[in-house]
Structures are given as structure tokens and as C-alpha cells.
Amino acid sequence: MEIVWTLLYMLVFPGFLFLTTYGMICEWVDRKLYARFQSRLGPPWFQPEADFIKLLSKEEIIPEAANPVMFRLLPLFALASVLTAFLYLPIWNTAAIYSFSGDLIVVFYLLTIPTLTFFLAGWHSTSLFATLGSVRNVTQLFAYEVPLLISLLGPALLSGSWSLSEMNQFFVERPILLLVNIIGFFVALIAVQGKLERVPFDIPEAETEIVAGSFTEFSGKLLGIFRLAIDLELVVAATLISVVFLGGSFGLHPVLGFILFIVKTLLIVAILALFRTVMARIRIEQMMKFCWRYLAPISLFQLLINILVKAWFL
Amino acid sequence: MLEKVVKWARVKSPWVLHFNTGACNACDIEILAALAPRFDLERFGVQLKGTPRHADVILCSGPVTRQIKDRLVRIYEQMPEPKFIVAVGTCACSGGVFDGCYNVEGGIDSTIPVAAYIPGCPARPEAIIDGVVKLLEKIDQPEKFQEPEQPVMIGGANLDGQ
Numbered sequence: 001m002e003i004v005w006t007l008l009y010m011l012v013f014p015g016f017l018f019l020t021t022y023g024m025i026c027e028w029v030d031r032k033l034y035a036r037f038q039s040r041l042g043p044p045w046f047q048p049e050a051d052f053i054k055l056l057s058k059e060e061i062i063p064e065a066a067n068p069v070m071f072r073l074l075p076l077f078a079l080a081s082v083l084t085a086f087l088y089l090p091i092w093n094t095a096a097i098y099s100f101s102g103d104l105i106v107v108f109y110l111l112t113i114p115t116l117t118f119f120l121a122g123w124h125s126t127s128l129f130a131t132l133g134s135v136r137n138v139t140q141l142f143a144y145e146v147p148l149l150i151s152l153l154g155p156a157l158l159s160g161s162w163s164l165s166e167m168n169q170f171f172v173e174r175p176i177l178l179l180v181n182i183i184g185f186f187v188a189l190i191a192v193q194g195k196l197e198r199v200p201f202d203i204p205e206a207e208t209e210i211v212a213g214s215f216t217e218f219s220g221k222l223l224g225i226f227r228l229a230i231d232l233e234l235v236v237a238a239t240l241i242s243v244v245f246l247g248g249s250f251g252l253h254p255v256l257g258f259i260l261f262i263v264k265t266l267l268i269v270a271i272l273a274l275f276r277t278v279m280a281r282i283r284i285e286q287m288m289k290f291c292w293r294y295l296a297p298i299s300l301f302q303l304l305i306n307i308l309v310k311a312w313f314l
Numbered sequence: 315m316l317e318k319v320v321k322w323a324r325v326k327s328p329w330v331l332h333f334n335t336g337a338c339n340a341c342d343i344e345i346l347a348a349l350a351p352r353f354d355l356e357r358f359g360v361q362l363k364g365t366p367r368h369a370d371v372i373l374c375s376g377p378v379t380r381q382i383k384d385r386l387v388r389i390y391e392q393m394p395e396p397k398f399i400v401a402v403g404t405c406a407c408s409g410g411v412f413d414g415c416y417n418v419e420g421g422i423d424s425t426i427p428v429a430a431y432i433p434g435c436p437a438r439p440e441a442i443i444d445g446v447v448k449l450l451e452k453i454d455q456p457e458k459f460q461e462p463e464q465p466v467m468i469g470g471a472n473l474d475g476q
Contacts, residue, residue: 031356040354046326047359053323054370059394061367129365207364219367219394 009087009097019086023231024048026238026269033273048231055224063217065126074117074124075218075225081113082232089239090168092258094251099165104156107164107240108149111195114233115141118197118204121226122214133213136204136284137197143291144194144201150299151184151191154306155244158314168243172251180309184302185245187295189268192237193275194287196230200279201287238268324370324396325454327359328446331369331393335386335422336412337376340436341403345373348439355443358450366392371446374428377405377412378419390426398429398449402442407431430466 009015027048035042062068088103090096096103115137122134156162158177159170171178194201205213215223242248242264249257282290330349334342349355349362363369366389378386390399401422404410409420422428432445448466451458 035354035356038351040351041357042354043356043359044326050323050326050359053319054327057320057323058370058396061392061394211364212368215368216365217367223368 010083014086014091014097016083019083019232019235020228022265023228023235024052026235026265027231029266030234030269030273030276033270034277037274037277052224052228055227056221058220060220060222061217063125063127066217067124070120070124071218071222074121075222075229078114078117078229079225079232081110081117082229082236085110085236086232086239088164089236090165090243090248091239091261092254093249094168094172095165099163101166102162104152104162104164104167104244107236108152111233111236111240112141112145114229115195118214118226121218122216125214125217127217129211130214130216132210133204133206133216136206136210137214139284140194140197140201140203140287143288144191144295147187147291147295147299148191148195150296150303151187152240152244154184154299154302155181157303158306158310160310164240164243168248169251171247175247175250177309178245178247180305181245181302183298183305185241187299187302188241188245189271189275191291191295192241193272194291196234196237196272198272199276200282202281203284203287206281234269234272235265238265238272241268321454325450327361328370328398328450329361329363329368330371330373330446331363331366331389332373333375333386333389335374335376335382335406336379336418337403337405341375341406341434344434344436344439345375345402345442348442353439353443355446358443358447360446366390367394369393370396371398371400371449373400373402373442374406374422375402377409377415378422378425380417380419383419383425386422386425398453399426400430400432400445400449401428402432402445403437404433404435407433410435428465433467 011017028043028045031047032042062071085107087098088096088107119134119137122130122137155167155171158180159167161167161170197204205215210216215226218226239261242261246264248264249260251257252260332342332345347353349360366372372389372393374386390397399422401407405412406422409418409424412418413420419425430445430449432441434441437445445466452466
């Protein structure tokens with residue numbers, strides 16, 4: 001019986017089936033909002049599904065110089081790591097399906113694996129543009145990873161736990177403390193934009209400079225799975241921020257909690273779409289400078305505030 | 315059933331690659347205008363892609379020059395099947411005023427098979443959208459056209475099925 005439930009969790013809800021559907025809805029919301037902000041009509045609601053099915057049905061070309069095994073495996077690795085990360089996030093109540101002390105770090109590193117697969121994908125396709133894009137991928141990783149982790153550590157420090165479920169429970173009991181983390185919330189939103197490789201941090205995929213970055217040589221199914229993994233990464237990142245900084249489901253009735261989860265993730269997607277609309281792409285060294293000179297110190301400042309709050313009030 | 319779904323997806327999500335085969339830039343600017351917010355091709359699912367590996371449709375503008383011929387064939391062969399070529403502008407359709415020039419091969423169809431011809435000097439964004447939509451219609455319902463094997467032509471005397 002245990003196995004049936006585990007499979008149900010992994011494949012149907014909140015695993016593969018739910019997450020792919022919701023990921024595509026989020027992609028559509030993102031693209032539609034982006035279009036509306038530019039006073040365009042935007043794509044119809046089935047656009048991500050149509051793109052995905054079309055990519056699955058297309059011919060799949062693997063360059064002669066590329067490593068065919070890595071080429072086929074890497075998209076699956078990206079997808080699997082994001083799907084695994086989602087199982088550790090609380091969705092409809094404060095307890096995640098699987099949780100242990102320290103799952104914050106596990107989720108964080110599972111979210112890093114897609115970036116590494118993008119790097120390897122670009123590297124193994126041996127094309128000039130793909131190699132350049134993958135080098136930028138990794139360079140960018142060093143810029144946003146530190147501020148993001150530090151800003152996630154703030155709430156963890158305040159609640160005295162590294163487990164997402166326990167952190168969520170702590171903030172549900174003391175919702176006023178969520179206001180303390182407001183700086184960290186914005187730092188995380190900006191850093192997550194870098195993790196998802198969206199404007200203004202879409203430097204690895206800069207289509208005006210290096211064609212399509214790491215994915216230049218990818219076509220058909222493989223590209224489709226990579227795109228799906230990016231969609232899911234958007235959902236997982238939005239859920240992570242909603243759980244850590246916005247109190248997740250607030251411990252309400254599961255149905256209400258689930259509605260709250262949808263509202264909060266869509267709100268975060270909307271904020272990310274707004275960022276994408278109002279900003280232009282910056283150069284890689286500008287990003288390094290921005291992340292290390294401003295974002296990292298601000299997140300450290302947030303950590304300091306949390307230490308003081310914990311020392312005086314808790 | 316599966317075939318129907320695949321066909322539906324193919325018609326709803328044509329990703330285009332823009333390739334200048336030797337145009338004077340007028341058609342290119344009209345293509346970009348068609349992709350920009352005012353005409354908003356994304357409502358038909360059209361997205362501009364940078365690499366032939368991701369694209370389904372190439373929008374070719376200009377006559378094929380001797381210099382670009384090898385590159386055009388290479389780009390064409392880099393695209394995954396199924397692929398469609400759209401000739402945008404009079405020069406791309408037939409070579410235009412450059413036909414017979416010492417450095418020009420002729421229209422796009424002198425080098426690779428073309429699925430739709432959109433004449434105009436330059437072709438207006440409305441004409442480009444019309445051509446792409448007609449091409450998609452033809453992929454979707456070939457039985458509605460009198461000569462389904464023939465390429466789509468916009469505004470020509472031998473416009474079929476309309």
C-alpha cells in the first residue's frame with residue numbers, strides 16, 4: 001500500500017502530472033502577462049501544450065561531434081531533479097509529503113542540478129555558441145547562488161530549523177515575523193530570476209549574441225523536455241519562495257491551503273513577469289558586479305537583522 | 315487520433331527563423347514589424363528563434379546570391395523535419411529585378427523547395443501574416459485546396475482554393 005501511495009505522489013499529485021500541468025499554466029500566465037504589459041494580445045491558453053506536443057513530434061538531430069548518450073540523458077536529469085525537489089515542498093498544508101531536517105539545502109541543490117545539466121548540455125554539443133552559453137551558465141551560477149542561499153537562510157535562522165515543513169509551521173504560528181524577512185524576499189525574487197535565466201539575467205541564452213546558448217544544438221523531444229524542466233523550475237522556485245517568505249498555506253484547511261498555494265505562486269510568477277518586462281538584458285560582468293556588490297551584502301544585512309530579532313524577541 | 319493532435323500542435327506552434335538571403339533589408343524590416351507588438355504574431359503561436367534547430371518555418375527574404383547559396387542549403391539541412399520555407403518579397407519569389415544578374419541564382423526555389431510565396435516590394439506585415447496563416451491552413455486541411463501539393467501563393471493570379 002505504501003508503494004502505491006508513493007507512486008501516486010510521484011506520478012500524479014503533487015508529482016509529474018500535476019506539476020507539468022501547473023508548470024504549463026504558469027508558463028502561459030507568464031507569457032500572457034508579458035504580452036499584456038506590452039499591450040499585445042498574447043498567446044492562447046493552450047500555447048505551451050501545443051509547443052510541447054509539436055516538439056515531441058519533431059525530428060531529433062544529434063550533431064556528429066556531440067556525445068549521444070549525454071545528449072539524450074541530460075534533459076531527463078534536469079526534469080527528474082526538479083520533480084524530486086517538489087516533493088519536499090509543503091503545498092496544501094504546512095507538512096510536505098517527505099521531509100527531514102535539512103531538506104531546505106536538498107531542495108536548493110536539486111534546483112542547482114538543472115543549471116549544471118544546461119552547462120553539460122552546451123558543453124557536450126561542442127558547438128561554439130553552445131559552449132559560450134554553457135560557460136556563461138556556470139559564471140552566472142556563481143553570481144546568484146550566494147545571495148539566494150543567504151536570503152533563504154534568514155528565515156531558517158529565525159525559525160531555528162533547516163526543514164521547510166518546520167519553518168513553515170513556525171511562521172504560521174507567528175505570522176508577524178514574516179514582515180522581518182521582507183528584504184530577503186526581494187533579494188530572493190531577484191536572484192531567482194537569475195536561476196531561471198530570465199531577463200535581465202538571460203545572459204546564457206542571449207539570442208542577439210549567441211543564438212540560443214546551451215540549447216543551440218537541441219531539437220525535437222530533447223528540447224521539449226528541457227523547456228518542460230524550465231517551466232517546472234519556475235513552479236518549484238515560486239513555491240519555495242511562497243513557503244519560505246509568504247507563509248505557504250498558513251495552515252488552513254487543505255482546500256483553502258491549496259487555493260492559497262495557487263494564488264501565491266501565480267502572484268510570484270506575475271512579479272517575475274513584471275521584472276522581465278521592465279528590464280533589459282545586462283552583461284555578464286555587470287551581473288557579477290550587481291550580485292556581489294549589492295545583492296550579497298543586502299542579504300547579509302537581512303541575516304544580521306534576523307540574528308538581532310532572534311536575540312531580542314525570541 | 316494521435317496524428318490529429320500532432321497536426322493541431324504543429325499548426326498552433328510554428329516557430330520561425332528569419333534568414334536574409336541577400337535582400338535589400340526592406341523585407342527584413344517588414345518581417346520584424348510583423349513580429350513586433352503592433353501585429354503580434356505570438357497570438358498565432360509564432361515565435362522568432364535564433365537557431366535552425368528550433369525552427370519549423372524559415373522566412374527567407376531576398377534573391378539567392380551565389381555567396382549565400384551554400385549557407386542557405388546548410389541552414390535548410392540543419393532544420394529538423396517537418397520544415398517549411400516561406401519566400402517573403404518579390405525577390406525571394408522569383409529573383410525580382412535581380413533575376414539574371416551575374417551574382418544571383420534566382421528565387422529561393424532555385425535552391426530549396428518553397429512552401430509559400432508572399433510577393434511585394436517589400437511584402438507588407440499583413441501580407442506576411444496572411445501567407446503564414448494560409449500555409450498553416452494548408453498544413454491543417456489540405457483537402458480544402460484544389461492543388462494541395464502546390465505551394466501557397468498570396469495575391470497571385472493562380473491563387474488556389476479561395
